[in-house]
Amino acid sequence: MSVAAIRRRAFDLFKETGLPSTRHEDWKYTDISRIQHVLSIDSSSTAPIDNHASIINSTAIADLDAYKAVLVDGVFDDAHSNLPEDVTVLSLAAFLNDMGGQAPDDIQRLFEVRGDEPLFNGLLALNSAKASDGVLLCVANNTVLEKPLYIQHISTQTNFIRHAILMGKQAEAEVIEHYVGVSEEKALSSLSSNVILKQGARLQHIRIQQESNQQTHIARVEVKQLQDSSYTLHAVELGCALSRVDVVVALAEQGATCALNGLFVLGGRQHVDHHTRIDHIAPHCTSRENYRTVLDGRSRAVFNGKVVVHKGAVKTDSAQSNGNLLLSKHAEIDTKPELEIYNDDVKCAHGATVGQLDEQQLFYLRSRGISAVAAQELLTFAFADEVLTSMSNQQVRAYIEGIAFAKLPHGAELDGLLG
Amino acid sequence: MLVIKDLHVSVVGKEILKGLNLTILAGEVHAIMGPNGAGKSTLANVIAGRGGYEITSGSVTYKNKDLLAMLPEERAWAGVFLAFQYPVEIPGVNNTYLLKAGVNAKRKQQDLDALDAIDFMKIVKEKAKLVELDPSFLSRSVNEGFSGGEKKRNEIFQMAVLEPSLALLDETDSGLDIDALRVVAKGVNKLRGEDRAIMMVTHYQRLLDYIEPDFVHVLANGKILKTGDKSLALELEERGYDWVKAEALGSEKSV
Ligand SMILES: Nc1ncnc2c1ncn2[C@@H]1O[C@H](COP(=O)(O)OP(=O)(O)OP(=O)(O)O)[C@@H](O)[C@H]1O
Ligand SMILES: [Mg+2]
Numbered sequence: 001m002s003v004a005a006i007r008r009r010a011f012d013l014f015k016e017t018g019l020p021s022t023r024h025e026d027w028k029y030t031d032i033s034r035i036q037h038v039l040s041i042d043s044s045s046t047a048p049i050d051n052h053a054s055i056i057n058s059t060a061i062a063d064l065d066a067y068k069a070v071l072v073d074g075v076f077d078d079a080h081s082n083l084p085e086d087v088t089v090l091s092l093a094a095f096l097n098d099m100g101g102q103a104p105d106d107i108q109r110l111f112e113v114r115g116d117e118p119l120f121n122g123l124l125a126l127n128s129a130k131a132s133d134g135v136l137l138c139v140a141n142n143t144v145l146e147k148p149l150y151i152q153h154i155s156t157q158t159n160f161i162r163h164a165i166l167m168g169k170q171a172e173a174e175v176i177e178h179y180v181g182v183s184e185e186k187a188l189s190s191l192s193s194n195v196i197l198k199q200g201a202r203l204q205h206i207r208i209q210q211e212s213n214q215q216t217h218i219a220r221v222e223v224k225q226l227q228d229s230s231y232t233l234h235a236v237e238l239g240c241a242l243s244r245v246d247v248v249v250a251l252a253e254q255g256a257t258c259a260l261n262g263l264f265v266l267g268g269r270q271h272v273d274h275h276t277r278i279d280h281i282a283p284h285c286t287s288r289e290n291y292r293t294v295l296d297g298r299s300r301a302v303f304n305g306k307v308v309v310h311k312g313a314v315k316t317d318s319a320q321s322n323g324n325l326l327l328s329k330h331a332e333i334d335t336k337p338e339l340e341i342y343n344d345d346v347k348c349a350h351g352a353t354v355g356q357l358d359e360q361q362l363f364y365l366r367s368r369g370i371s372a373v374a375a376q377e378l379l380t381f382a383f384a385d386e387v388l389t390s391m392s393n394q395q396v397r398a399y400i401e402g403i404a405f406a407k408l409p410h411g412a413e414l415d416g417l418l419g
Numbered sequence: 420m421l422v423i424k425d426l427h428v429s430v431v432g433k434e435i436l437k438g439l440n441l442t443i444l445a446g447e448v449h450a451i452m453g454p455n456g457a458g459k460s461t462l463a464n465v466i467a468g469r470g471g472y473e474i475t476s477g478s479v480t481y482k483n484k485d486l487l488a489m490l491p492e493e494r495a496w497a498g499v500f501l502a503f504q505y506p507v508e509i510p511g512v513n514n515t516y517l518l519k520a521g522v523n524a525k526r527k528q529q530d531l532d533a534l535d536a537i538d539f540m541k542i543v544k545e546k547a548k549l550v551e552l553d554p555s556f557l558s559r560s561v562n563e564g565f566s567g568g569e570k571k572r573n574e575i576f577q578m579a580v581l582e583p584s585l586a587l588l589d590e591t592d593s594g595l596d597i598d599a600l601r602v603v604a605k606g607v608n609k610l611r612g613e614d615r616a617i618m619m620v621t622h623y624q625r626l627l628d629y630i631e632p633d634f635v636h637v638l639a640n641g642k643i644l645k646t647g648d649k650s651l652a653l654e655l656e657e658r659g660y661d662w663v664k665a666e667a668l669g670s671e672k673s674v
Contacts, residue, residue: 367469
């Protein structure tokens, strides 16, 4: 079957399924009726290209030593991209074009959507049908991508993107996806990333969602890991009115390790929902999850962490922790670990906390001469920053800290305090 | 320096301090002893401004200012320092940054320029040496993973950097080994001076061998029941607290 045929089928599937509603268990807390407009999108329209050089420059992480891929409204911007020569990084659209629609199986499979897969929803089918472009990163066996690949996404209107990352045996790479939106409308950014890690491959994956406060971001990250591979995700949520991210990891062969880290810093009426699902299929795999939220105003966060330990997955080692800091009495968190364990020989731990700042810590800081407001900010910041301690890219970490900092109610008070 | 008059303090409806009087002059060192649960930490915490205590009557004056009307950080800026009985761990907050922020917040109140990183580090290194604190503790999160004794040493280190005029030491000697006790005493003695005062809560006479107090008080039944000199501590060590309480009861009856 051609890619085009697969995508037409996906569109039919979307027409059948429609948008997920709050009657759907996985979408119980997240109402996406605000993006009804996508229902009227027909199967042939494509996103117009609009090039905004100044926006690209002003929203990028400054001075990052990285390869760069820029997408504007879901379309690859060659002129502003800077890709490595020895490793394959391509525009997915250009690739499909070159192949004349007869893509290799690996690529075809990236567009396949089945109604019965974990965390399936209609938008996933729509994304397959509509994705205008994306980044195709193939790191060959035994190859290390020398610099991180920084993918900058700029959205001014509804867009659909599909990325694919294929890591060969013992390959290593770091990919930073940065979503900045400049739309004041209720635009949707729909994303799907497919990641495959072959034996011994290692990927550091950072997602920074920083779209404008009217926008909606709906993404799925699907990861398949083979033997002894290692996947680390840092999913940082700062922007949007509504953001929903599903992370689905399959630990398919022995010795694979994944670490999913999440940080949400929200205020106003922002709503962010992350559903993660880790399938321990093979024995001797390790999974770690560490999600933290800082919620101010009337913001709301949802964290659902599902871990499924399959029958043969003996010696599974899985731990999940979710900490939530409510800065306002109107903020809300719904957190739920879900463990399904089908064998005895496993180590699974999970814990969630919901709370305010610790009075004893606050008093300690004040007794040392830190003002009450600064003490609150300092503790809030320290709480959030814990998630970033596992990030190896210090430049990106500092960038995120700066943005998260500015979002705190009195961030300015702390300027210089952290030295 | 510090004048406490008829102080009544309740915690969750239970009266802990019942008309406590205490005056500490500049240059003096006062030791507070007393049975567990008598309210020694309560007294130190109330002076430092910790929340959760209901002050039903009485006054606390510090350098002629109404201390009770001041926020905890204002008290710190004015030179009050509490070395906690149980120092709290603060993951993610760097020990040195905290001190730098504290020092510079205080300097700002005094209309002094903030210390730059180099000057500040010079002070920090000198004080760390004074209390024999391993420099690796400087870059760690406040008290995180410190042993009991290390936490206490860190409190004295902070005190040395912040140079308070009124230091309240709440059982800083508890849990210290002999060498650590000697070092902590060195830090405290170094701070002693004409224009400073120290109030130290302790259960052990031994501390007073290292830091010679001007006065020893017994806090029991919500009040200072007895005041003496260093020899009172020796007597308490031998005889316990019951006789002090009995004596106080007797004198109350005879009034
Ligand atoms: N937050 C609180 N809630 C309930 N009771 C409290 C609280 N804080 C203090 N108390 C009570 O107040 C009394 C005095 O406590 P405090 O800590 O001041 O005693 P202390 O003299 O320092 O004792 P120790 O020698 O054991 O340190 C105790 O009975 C204690 O249980
Ligand atoms: Mg005490």
